[in-house]
Structures are given as C-alpha cells and as structure tokens.
Amino acid sequence: MKFKxxxxxxxLLVASSLMLTNCSLDIKNPNGPTDAQILxxxxxxxxxxxxxxxxxxxxxxxxxILTPGTTTREIKGITTFTNIIEIEAGGTALPTFNxxxxxxxxxxxxxxxxxxxxxxxxxxxxxxxxxxxxxxxxHANLFKAMxxxxxxxxxxxxxxxxxxLGQAVYSDRTEALKLAVKxxxxxxxxxxxxxxxxEFRTKxxxxxxxxxxxxxxxxxxxxxxxxxxxxxxxxxxxxxxxKKSSFVYSSQxxxxxxxxxxxxxxxxxxxxxxxxxxxxxxxxKRLTFYLSTPNVVVGGETLKKLVGFFDAVDRAIPVYLPDxxxxxxxxxxxxxxxxxxxAALADINAVRTQASGDAFGVNAGLGxxxxxxxxxxxxxxxxxxxxxxxxxxxxxLEDSRRFGRPAxxxxxxxxxxxxxxxxxxxxxxxxxxxxxxSI
Numbered sequence: 001m002k003f004k005x006x007x008x009x010x011x012l013l014v015a016s017s018l019m020l021t022n023c024s025l026d027i028k029n030p031n032g033p034t035d036a037q038i039l040x041x042x043x044x045x046x047x048x049x050x051x052x053x054x055x056x057x058x059x060x061x062x063x064x065i066l067t068p069g070t071t072t073r074e075i076k077g078i079t080t081f082t083n084i085i086e087i088e089a090g091g092t093a094l095p096t097f098n099x100x101x102x103x104x105x106x107x108x109x110x111x112x113x114x115x116x117x118x119x120x121x122x123x124x125x126x127x128x129x130x131x132x133x134x135x136x137x138x139h140a141n142l143f144k145a146m147x148x149x150x151x152x153x154x155x156x157x158x159x160x161x162x163x164x165l166g167q168a169v170y171s172d173r174t175e176a177l178k179l180a181v182k183x184x185x186x187x188x189x190x191x192x193x194x195x196x197x198x199e200f201r202t203k204x205x206x207x208x209x210x211x212x213x214x215x216x217x218x219x220x221x222x223x224x225x226x227x228x229x230x231x232x233x234x235x236x237x238x239x240x241x242x243k244k245s246s247f248v249y250s251s252q253x254x255x256x257x258x259x260x261x262x263x264x265x266x267x268x269x270x271x272x273x274x275x276x277x278x279x280x281x282x283x284x285k286r287l288t289f290y291l292s293t294p295n296v297v298v299g300g301e302t303l304k305k306l307v308g309f310f311d312a313v314d315r316a317i318p319v320y321l322p323d324x325x326x327x328x329x330x331x332x333x334x335x336x337x338x339x340x341x342x343a344a345l346a347d348i349n350a351v352r353t354q355a356s357g358d359a360f361g362v363n364a365g366l367g368x369x370x371x372x373x374x375x376x377x378x379x380x381x382x383x384x385x386x387x388x389x390x391x392x393x394x395x396x397l398e399d400s401r402r403f404g405r406p407a408x409x410x411x412x413x414x415x416x417x418x419x420x421x422x423x424x425x426x427x428x429x430x431x432x433x434x435x436x437x438s439i
Contacts, residue, residue, distance in 0.1 A: 057247035062256035064394040073274035090416025115144035135196025138187035145180035210245035217320035229332040236325035246316035268303040285365035
C-alpha cells in the first residue's frame with residue numbers, strides 16, 4: 001500500500017473550513033507551514049488533532065455507514081451512479097474498481113496516517129505539557145483504533161501500518177482488531193496516569209466528545225469482536241451510560257448521512273430496518289425514531305425517510321450508543337464458556353423495556369423478553385436488539401457474520417457480501433495484496 005499524507009491540508013484546511021474532500025488532500029499551499037513545522041509545533045499538533053477527528057466524522061463515517069449499510073440492506077442505493085448500483089447489487093459481480101469500496105480503504109488509511117504522525121510527534125512537540133500530550137496521544141490512539149476496526153469490519157486482511165513505498169505487508173483482520181485493542185489499552189493507561197488538561201478538552205475535543213467513555217466503548221466493541229468476553233464486559237461496564245459522546249456538524253461541515261439521503265438522495269432506508277419480519281416487533285419505538293414517512297416504493301421495496309440522527313445538516317451523530325454496552329455485556333455473558341443467562345437477560349430487558357431516559361433518546365419501549373431462555377434463543381434476541389438499536393451505525397455487517405446469519409452466496413436476503421474485494425488502486429501499487437474473497 002502506498003500512502004502519502006499531505007499534513008498541511010489535512011490539518012489547517014480542516015480546522016479552518018471544517019470541510020474535507022478527497023481532492024483537497026492533494027492541494028499544496030505554498031504560503032502555509034511545512035509538514036515538519038506542523039508536526040514539531042504545539043499548535044500544529046493541536047490543530048491536526050482536530051482535523052483528525054473531523055476527517056473521520058465526515059469522510060470516514062460516510063464510508064463506514066453507507067457502504068456496509070447497503071450491503072446489509074439497511075438502506076437501498078437509489079441513484080444512477082455506477083458505484084452505488086454495484087454495491088446495491090453486491091454478490092460475486094462486485095468489481096474491484098468500485099469507488100465505494102475504495103472509499104472505505106483510502107479514508108481509513110488517511111485516518112491511520114494522520115494518527116501515526118500525531119503519535120510519533122507528540123512526545124517531542126508536547127514534552128513540556130504532559131496533560132496536553134496525554135490527551136492528544138490517547139485521542140490519536142482512539143482514532144487509529146477506530147480506523148483499524150472499520151477496515152476489519154469490511155476486509156479479510158489489511159496492512160496494519162501505512163507504507164510510503166507501497167510494500168505494506170498484510171495481516172489477518174484479527175491482528176488488526178488486536179492492534180486496535182492494544183492502542184485503546186494504551187490510551188486508557190495514558191489518561192489514567194495523567195488526566196488530559198482542560199485546555200485539551202477546550203481546544204481538541206470540545207464539550208460534545210467524551211474521550212474517556214469513547215475509548216472504553218470501543219475497547220468493549222473490539223474485545224467482543226475478538227471473543228475476549230471478560231475484557232468486553234469490563235470495558236462496557238466502565239462506560240458511563242448517562243454520558244453522551246457525539247460528532248458534531250454545522251452548515252459548513254454537514255452531517256454526511258443527511259447529505260447522502262436528503263440532499264443528493266443517493267440512498268433511502270428500507271422499512272423495518274431492512275430486516276425479515278421475524279426480527280422486528282411492530283410496536284418498537286425505535287422504528288419511528290429512525291424511520292418516517294412518506295413511504296416510497298422502489299423496485300417493489302418500501303423505502304422510508306431517514307430521521308433519528310440523520311434528519312438535519314447539523315444533527316450530531318453518536319460516537320457510540322449507550323445501549324450497545326448493555327448488548328455487548330449480554331452477548332459476552334452468553335458466549336462465555338459458562339454462559340450467564342440471568343445476567344444476559346437482565347441487560348436484554350434493560351434495553352427492551354427502556355421507555356425513556358436513554359442519553360440519545362433511543363428507547364425501545366417494549367415489554368420484557370418472553371421467548372426461550374437458552375443461549376441460542378437469547379443470542380438471536382441480542383442480534384435483533386442490536387439491529388434496531390444500532391441501525392445505521394455500520395455495525396450490521398460484522399454482526400451478521402458473527403451471529404451466523406444467512407450468508408451469500410446461498411442467501412442474499414440479509415447481506416449481499418461477506419467481505420469486500422481489495423481495491424484495484426491498492427493491487428496496482430502493492431504486490432503483497434492477497435487474492436480477493438469470492439464473495
């Protein structure tokens with residue numbers, strides 16, 4: 001993999017305009033500071049840290065939600081753009097030159113490259129300010145981990161580091177998740193040893209982004225994906241479920257999912273979260289939280305209007321949802337060598353019966369679980385609750401595989417791919433690129 005970061009534009013341009021495009025990363029500003037000046041400057045690293053999060057929350061989230069969301073039938077591609085038509089069709093015919101697949105790949109490695117620069121430079125540039133350094137490095141660790149997790153959700157193998165010579169070695173997705181957990185563990189240790197300063201919170205994260213709880217939430221998520229059940233339970237329990245952590249938007253830096261569904265109108269959500277009717281309860285309040293009318297029938301399918309976190313240009317998107325932590329605990333307790341049915345059932349019912357009080361207003365308002373109380377039956381219930389609670393978060397492709405849902409090529413009902421092929425651009429520049437998955 002060959003990857004070159006233009007530090008100048010990914011830091012100063014992002015922070016000043018709060019907008020990013022692929023093309024902007026290739027623009028040189030002869031009147032601005034050099035890469036070296038930014039990476040050795042206290043203010044430069046602070047600005048780059050803001051740009052890192054802004055890059056992930058716009059371009060990164062757009063790819064991680066929309067492309068896997070189409071593959072798992074949460075949303076339908078309704079445009080004439082070829083790349084979206086190809087993702088919508090999925091299957092074995094998905095070409096290696098698809099632009100949406102390239103988008104996940106290139107945008108996640110852009111985040112990794114920016115994070116790597118911060119992690120490498122902060123110990124020197126911020127040597128005299130331990131409280132700022134702690135926050136900046138932990139923040140970069142978090143976003144590198146999130147990017148690795150995003151890649152691991154979509155691809156079977158990937159390089160763990162960028163390589164400007166285009167010779168990056170590939171590792172299994174499990175190794176990417178292990179590295180993500182290692183980065184998050186290091187982040188916890190940093191902020192525990194030296195609490196980030198008030199200046200860090202003011203200048204980097206702002207009031208809406210909760211660094212500590214976000215780190216713990218992603219530790220829980222990736223440990224669950226790895227099968228580290230006790231670690232997943234511990235991290236999920238460490239998250240304060242009353243707190244919110246959000247990516248914020250404005251008229252200048254717009255909510256990318258709103259833009260794709262309401263402005264460009266490239267996608268629209270399917271009814272019932274795109275799920276078989278056996279996995280949906282008609283009185284689930286999350287149906288009306290996320291989906292609204294008017295209904296439109298396209299290709300024989302009923303499509304809805306997307307609301308929830310995606311109904312305005314300046315609507316904030318959660319970094320994670322609190323009830324994901326309950327569902328992680330429930331799943332981990334069920335998958336342990338000795339399942340804890342009672343603990344799992346308690347967390348499932350806490351999600352099901354919550355009629356109010358969720359930090360983000362995502363309340364199911366259902367009755368208590370009344371089905372079979374076996375491990376297998378409760379795992380189906382956890383999956384069902386995850387599909388409703390975590391609608392349009394980019395998690396369903398990973399969940400669908402982990403829970404052993406009907407899979408292609410035998411069935412295209414719940415997902416149309418298992419993993420994506422490697423982008424042509426990567427294969428042309430890196431001889432280490434492995435064979436594509438069949439589907």
